[in-house]
Amino acid sequence: MTSQMASRPTSRRPPTTQTRPRTANSRPTTARPQTAASTKHEANYVVALLEGRGLGREVGLAALDKDTGRVVLVQLSDCQTYVKTMHQMHLHNPCLILVPDTFLSTSGVGSARKPAYRQYMTRSPMLDFIREEFPDVPVEPVLRKYWNATSGLEFVQQLCVEDEERAGTILAVSNKYYVLSSVSALFKHAELRLNTRFASASLRIRCLPVDGTMMIDPESARNLELVGNLSVKKSTHSIFGILNHTFTAMAARLLRVNILSPITSQSSIDARLDVVEGKEFSQALAFDEDLFNEVKSALKTLNKMDFDKLIAMLVQSETKPTTTAQGAAARVSQMLNLRNVVHNLPLLRKALEGTKSPLLRIVYDMLSDQRLERIDSLIRMALNEDTSTVKHGIAAVNARVYAVKANYNRLLDVARETYKENVGDIYGLNNTLTDAHDIPLTLVYLETGFVFSLKKQDLENDQLPRGFINATLKKGKWQFSSLDLKKMNARMKDALDETLILSDKIIQDLVSEILLNIGALYKASEAVALVDMLWSFAHSAISEFLTEPQRMRNYVRPELTGTLAIKSGRHPILETVRSAGTLVSNDVYCDDSFSFQIIQGPNMSGKSTYLRQVGLLTVMAMCGSFVPAEYASFRIHDAILTRFSNDDDLEKNLSTFASEMATSAMILGLATPKSLVLIDELGRGTSPIEGAGIAHAIAEALIEQKCFAFFATHFSELSMTLSRQPTVLAFGRTGNYPTSFRRGHESIRLQRTRASESNFGMTFQYKIIDGAPEDNTHYGLELARLADLPSDVLVEANRVTSNLTALHARNQEHSESHQIALRRKTLLRLRTQLTQAYEHSTLPDEDLVAYIGRFQGDITKAFLYGVE
Ligand SMILES: Nc1ncnc2c1ncn2[C@@H]1O[C@H](COP(=O)(O)OP(=O)(O)OP(=O)(O)O)[C@@H](O)[C@H]1O
Secondary structure (H helix, E strand, O other): OHHHHHHOOOOOOOOOOOOOOOOOOOOOOOOHHHOOOOOOOOOOEEEEEEEOOOOOOEEEEEEEEOOOOEEEEEEEEOOOOOHHHHHHHHHOOEEEEEEEHHHEEOOOOOOOOOOHHHOOEEOOHHHHHHHHHOOOOOEEEEOHHHOOHHHHHHHHHHHEOOOOOHHHHHHHHOOOHHHHHHHHHHHHHHHHOOOOOOOOOOEEEEEOOOOOEOEEOHHHHHHOOOOOOOOOOOOOOOHHHHHOOOOOHHHHHHHHHHHHOOEOOHHHHHHHHHHHHOOOOOOOOOOOHHHHHHHHHHHHOOOOOOHHHHHHHHHHHHHOOOOOHHHHHHHHHHHHHHHHHHHHHHHHHHHOOOOOOHHHHHHHHHHOOHHHHHHHHHHHHHEOOOOOOOOOHHHHHHHHHOOEOOOOOHHHHHHHHHHHHHHHHHHHHHHHHHHHHOOOOEEEEEOOEEEEEEEHHHOHHHOOOOOEEEEEEEOOEEEEEEHHHHHHHHHHHHHHHHHHHHHHHHHHHHHHHHHOOHHHHHHHHHHHHHHHHHHHHHHHHOOOOOOOOOOOOOOEOOEEOOOEEEEEEOOHHHHHHOOOOOOOOEEEEEOHHHOEEEEEOOOOOOHHHHHHHHHHHHHHHHHOOOEOOOEEEEOOOOEEEEEOOOHHHHHOOOOHHHHHHHHHHHHHHHOOOOOEEEEEOOOOOOOHHHHHHHHHHHHHHHHHHOOEEEEEOOOOHHHHHOOOOOOEOOOOOOOOOOOOOHHHHOOOOOEEEEEEEEOOEEEEEEEEEEOOOOOOOOHHHHHHHHOOOOHHHHHHHHHHHHHHHHHHHHHHHHOHHHHHHHHHHHHHHHHHHHHHHHHHOOOOHHHHHHHHHHHHHHHHHHHHHOOO
């Protein structure tokens, strides 16, 4: 895919402009929050980017997740709009972008009011796009001398964790100049500006292949509401929201990346689907209730855990020895969390013990790494078994104080004894004062130490006895202190700090030993993330309201046959927001003989929804998820490219027309025969004649490209002008709407939405059916009538519209080229059917022969009479 995209002729693309704050050739950006900020995934990546100077637009990207220590390396060849680079950046939400200082110039743009990173003028078109797409993310220059491939390779060799993928990673990046240079700048910046150094062999560095995943450019991701909603802030109104039932933070991240960049390997998708509902494996998650529940219970013990973050904190803490009690407390807490993770991992392993699914077996093997047991026994030797996970209050403090086993270190035991006595003294003081004043005092632990607490109603006249100080009223309770309590707190704090610093020394040694086996922890983290995501898919696929044997029938397992065929597909997001029974399901059929589909119909009749549904179900299937339909089969696409009109374009002061043209140029530049293209209402931004012309020309280019394209349009002329193409709609009215799914194999034709008029206005049925809009139904005129236009105006409008329509139809039907086109089209359809029958039919041989025999007659008719 990469090379195809890179080598695509650029004639259709708009020209580059060097100074372009916002121009027609920029990919219009829309409300940004939803791919990044509106989900719970914070921007964490520091991304270093370097672009080659050659024509190939080679871009190297190195991204470091500050929280989890993951490092992602990508080198790709991009197009003029840098859409692939933007896609990668969206996958790794940047919080800081590093570029060579030569990409920026400070000359003459300084302004006291601008933040430092805004004071630069860019000298790089790529940077212009980055600033448009990520306007709030700081861009920082790094001296050009730090972008050094040799030192980048040294960083990778030094920092990459010792695991099975290390050798592959080093090999994969070793000849990638731009990505290695970015690595060098990234770690130099971490050292010099972020003051962060990483321990040797401690980071999970991965070189991502650009092929192997489907590209969804950032705007398409927003249009399709993949990880955020266009209008509603609630993030569950997105594909991510619908599929995310994960327990761990790593799985939620994995799911997000998969949705924004689904995999394209058929065997990998099938392996994931097998985990949910295996054809051969009865022990798949959706079939085997015990397995489903056991995995769920095991994952629950890891709830909200983020191993990656935990590991990264340990890795960083090893290089940053702490001398403060606060730092020591943080490290002890991290180690306690790690203890809980390592103790609980065997539960998940046990749940998967008997699995026959190859993918779950891989997960099982990853969790069976001997090094995990070694880490567990190291922790068991040093730490107490108690797995209390309290995060606040005195219980959390005590968990840290008693984290290390008794008799491990004499001094620590003594310090703990002192701490215990100090706490005892404080409780003693509480009892004494309770008796002395006859008020029911209790103790609350705050960050600064203990305070007394008393319910408001237990204090007469809101008057505290003498001797109490610093009283505050919070949520119906008084909190206050006394001089004695303050002194005791200070003594307790000293003892506490001492225990923490002594514990930390022991834990620091433990961290060093654990780091030797850190590869196993990273592997376990990946395994848990995968199984958690797949469990989440199984959860979505199972209808909780149905019982055996129908429990699976809410979502179906998609097939990957190369033909896009969906029976009674439902829009997955609309399904969750519409009241029961009001969602209309729709069929989809698209193959090589009718790769280009025009959808027509009145406003508000469901065209955009239908297009989005096609995109969403495709994304779900390619992630390995089941889909909401009665039957679904897909083609694996290299990219989903979309154009939907967006009100945000107007907000951004980008004219509708400029925005349409920029997006169309991008789509035409990137589309390959394997792409899925969804275009809604192209050509609105200019005069109707020009609009129809442009829409026609863009449609022609897509038809030529042979990608699967769905084209919703108001231009009825398109169905005529394009019908000469063999892979487009068959023209004309058809009364026979598909009644059964198999009929879909004949062909899908021009599609339209259905609407009818009721006493109260137009009623939309949201049903996509075959055929051109009925000649005598002009919904625009109907709407005009409902809007009470004068009757003589309406009569005249009807007369002219009918005459024009009849004239068009007559010209069309009698044209010779139309007849030729009809024959070509029929032949192409028959060829596709034959291929389908040959490759995918499950009919017995005899039936298959009879079936093929029937084609002879059809082919003859097609040749002689141009009959479909
Ligand atoms: N299959 C469906 N089932 C139920 N409701 C639907 C369905 N499809 C669309 N709708 C509802 O109809 C509304 C309009 O749909 P949509 O925006 O897709 O229409 P449209 O034909 O693209 O309109 P326009 O031409 O004005 O852009 C949606 O907000 C949705 O609530």
